[in-house]
Amino acid sequence: MLTFQIAFRNILRQKRRSLLTGLSMTGGYMLFVLGYSILEGSYGNAIDIFTLDNTGHIQIHQDDYLDRPKIYKTIQNRDQVELALTDDPDVQSFTPRVFSPALAYAGDRTAPSRLVGIDADLEPTVSRLLQKVSKGTYFSSLPNTDGYYEAMIGRGLHITLKLEVGDEIVLISSGGDGSIANDIFVVSAIIGNKTSFDRMAVYLPLAAAQEFLSLGNDVHEYVLLVNNKDHNEKIANELSAQLPELTVSPWQKVEATFYRTMQADRQGNYFTMGLIIFIVFIGVLNTVLMSVLERTREFGVLRAIGSRPMQLVRLISLETFIMAFISVTVGLLLILPIIYWSAEVGFLLPEPIDMGGIKFQHLKGEMSARIFWIPMAFILATAVLISIPPGFRAARILPKEAMGSH
DSSP states (O other), rough: HHHHHHHHHHHHSSHHHHHHHHHHHHHHHHHHHHEEEHHOOOOOOHHHHIIIIIOEEEEEETTTTTTTTOOOOOOOOHHHHHHHHHHOEEEEEEEEEEEEEEEEEEEEEEHHHHHHEEOOOTTTGGSTTTEEEEOOOOOOOOOOSSSOOOEEEHHHHHHTTTTTOOOOEEEEEOOSSSOOEEEEEEEEEEEEEETTTTEEEEEEEHHHHHHHHTOOBBBSSEEEESSSSGHHHHHHHHHHHTTTTTTEEEEETTTTTHHHHHHHHHHHHHHHHHHOOOOOOOOEEEHHHHHHTTHHHHHHHHTTTTTOOOHHHHHHHHHHHHHHHHHHHHHHHHHHHHHHHHHTEEEEEEEEEETTTTTEEEEEEOSHHHHHHHHHHHHHHHHHHHHHHHHHHHHOOOOHHHHHHO
């Protein structure tokens, strides 16, 4: 307690130098928190765009369908799967899908396409497909008055086949039983844009796609959204234990290349932030070292009256820690409203960014406990670390030489 009182008194006595050191630490902490919040918020936004566009947080398949998709690798025990998903409190929503390559035909034009069968009611709960309708209307799961099912096509097919809403499109593919599948559908909507991943896709109601591909009631995939996206890998492992005959994969595995690229980019940004903070603390180190040099006579007196070298090291470390703690506390109070604003309102970009047919114009930060305590722990630990060299410098001072210094 006495050492703490001495350290605090020394800080107050060196008002100008303590103020400069404190301002450096406060600024470094605020810069660290703001950068960390924007970085994590931008990655969180990118993950939301990526997963809500199509992937979802978790996917369920039969065997190795994810790596080697075949039309016959279907999920048959749908009742068991849907019961497990419905009973799981961590699962927010889910939807089944079927897939197949197909040849799209209209007039005298043909184009390769990807047929996707979706549940018209459940699909909007896990993806932004409904918001991606740029022309026409989202389809119904029932056939129209003429007995034709509706289809939604990507912008690429719209351009290639020169199709408009209300036109007929012919699809040719292979059925799950080895038969030739072909049928006529009516275009109800055009989705996305010509750069979307689904620009060459044809979306059909699930029942129509199952009938077209002779799959019965089987599906190829279940896509899930979970309540906490940060825990999706843990939830995937739990579901895998409940459904051992199926393959449950988090989005990090489904889109492994994107995930690795994002992690590498994130590590690079962490390094950049760390370098900036390191430069800030080089200045703090210089300030602390100058403080020790100016107090050479004081440390000489302490050594002369019996203070041990390690007591001086602890004294200087404690002074620096107290300054750092006060600085980050002030910085926390100052940066808190800014982080709250960035998380709730965000920054308005000059021009909207188009991500797969969805336009975004706000860049938001993240507001969570780790945004504040990780920089705080880093600042405090670094402050103690940089105080060690000046502390040893003070510990090596000889009383005789110190008393003769100016």
